[in-house]
Amino acid sequence: MDGGYYAIKGFEYQIDKNILEILKETDVNKAINIEQNQDIDTADFVMQVKYKEATKFTPSTVKKPVIQLIDEYKKDNSKKYILYCFFKDFNGYTESTSIDLILGSSKTNYTQQEKTDFEKSFELKFSPQFDIQLEQTIREIQNLNYNEDESIIFHSRASNFLRNLVVNNAPNQISNRTCTKNDLIELFKNDRKVIFKNSFRFFKGEESYFKKMKKDFFTSNNVDKTIKIFIIELDGSKSNSEIVLLLKKISEKYFKQLTRDIKGEAPFFFFRNINSQKNIEVKEQLVKAKIIFKDGYDFLNSKFNLASITSKSTKENRIAIKLINSETELNQVINFNFNTMKEIYQFFKIKPLTINQDIRETNIEIKNSNEILKII
Known part of the structure; x- marks a missing residue:
């Protein structure tokens, strides 16, 4: 080691x-x-x-x-x-x-x-x-x-x-x-792939590191139709309820359910290092919390449906979260033409996933997934 x-x-x-x-x-x-x-x-x-x-x-x-x-x-x-x-x-x-x-x-x-x-x-x-x-x-x-x-x-x-x-x-x-x-x-x-690594934390200190991430990327009050894709590397210690809380906190920033309408668009999430059982349990908790989500699978034993997971949030369907189950599906979502801007945010421990598309990326190094809420 x-x-x-x-x-x-x-x-x-x-x-x-x-x-x-x-x-x-x-x-x-x-x-x-x-x-x-x-x-x-x-x-x-x-x-x-x-x-x-x-x-x-x-x-x-x-x-x-x-x-x-x-x-x-x-x-x-x-x-x-x-x-x-x-x-x-x-x-x-x-x-x-x-x-x-x-x-x-x-x-x-x-x-x-x-x-x-x-x-x-x-x-x-x-x-x-x-x-x-x-x-x-x-x-x-x-x-x-x-x-x-x-x-x-x-x-x-x-x-x-x-x-x-x-x-x-x-x-x-x-x-x-x-x-x-x-x-x-x-x-x-021409930088379109911003990477914050621990060198920033080393120079500025942990508190300043979190504050800068929050100020630069997660404090805007503007809610628009930009498609936001979050790739989050878990460390195995996060509980199901903590993952659900993370999903809710991020979703609430970019998807606003108003009395008569909605603002924004449901963000996409792909969790690295999550096993299939925990994935199911997280979805069960979302259902219990009455949070509407899409994952591209509309019925038992169905095949992945790209049209389903990329369908727009509306005041009728109130889709607040979109969950991506595999790297293959992630690539399909990234390559999909939404007819609007796309942005990727990666929270990684060792190395961010390589995204081959020319798409704006913000990659933030974390020591553990508990730090994400401090940044968000």
């Missing part, structure tokens, strides 16, 4: 370093290669990034990446070669630690001339800890004339963008893992 935690944190650390290197470039069109031959490389340098939060530094701990850099240098000696690394304790060693000491028993695999030449182009750089580098990355985004709140949001967007460059391009498409400063600038300008 701990190994997985440190591996993920190490990758996030590497992503932040990528963002820093991209944004520090004076040439906005200069390509930065991500996870190609090495962790980061350009026309000028090759860099290995290592984040070892639980490990003390000794020369042998960086032997493998240094050997990789020497072998790259032998192919192209025109670049600078950098090992950028963080360790729990640098153990008295300095950035001037010799190549022979690092290579240990492998030092005889290279001639003295090869090692001497490589050392002229090599830099061992001890890096700051995770939180300090995160702050540096946020400040670099602020240098593009964004305020701190905007920069924290765009940091999450840039992280997700670079992560997807790696994940969505298999080894046979590795040349596509490339980004320029201009790519990130355009990403920030």
Whole structure:
């Protein structure tokens, strides 16, 4: 378990370093290669990034990446070669630690001339800890004339963008893992997928995090016909009554049942990590509470009916909630032409679902599903 935690944190650390290197470039069109031959490389340098939060530094701990850099240098000696690394304790060693000491028993695999030449182009750089580098990355985004709140949001967007460059391009498409400063600038300008991650909570504090989410997304008094789709990742601890309360609170914001008419449109809900039995029990509680909902199934053993679940709320039917039962049905709803605007709100613990449509998204990271009511 701990190994997985440190591996993920190490990758996030590497992503932040990528963002820093991209944004520090004076040439906005200069390509930065991500996870190609090495962790980061350009026309000028090759860099290995290592984040070892639980490990003390000794020369042998960086032997493998240094050997990789020497072998790259032998192919192209025109670049600078950098090992950028963080360790729990640098153990008295300095950035001037010799190549022979690092290579240990492998030092005889290279001639003295090869090692001497490589050392002229090599830099061992001890890096700051995770939180300090995160702050540096946020400040670099602020240098593009964004305020701190905007920069924290765009940091999450840039992280997700670079992560997807790696994940969505298999080894046979590795040349596509490339980004320029201009790519990130355009990403920030045309952002339609807002992601609030724990970096915002880290900078602003928990109370400010909740307040900002509420102020920016859930305090408007305007009720319109925009289709709102909520994707909520449950953590297994939420009771049926708590889920029903959550459904009611969100529904009441966007669907108003007046004496003679209605305002707004019933929001859609898709719960991640809910089992079929709990799903049934939640629906039973909605029926007992006399809350009218649609789930696309109109009679026993019927097939999913997209027309049924997408039917409009009216003063006659008073449909207040629409429940989506599976990811397949979710995609059908998202792809449906409502002839009006659509918005998606995701509350996620680890990673939001990927929505491939060009649709406005607001993705909010939570520690547990109990936090949603604090935001709503």
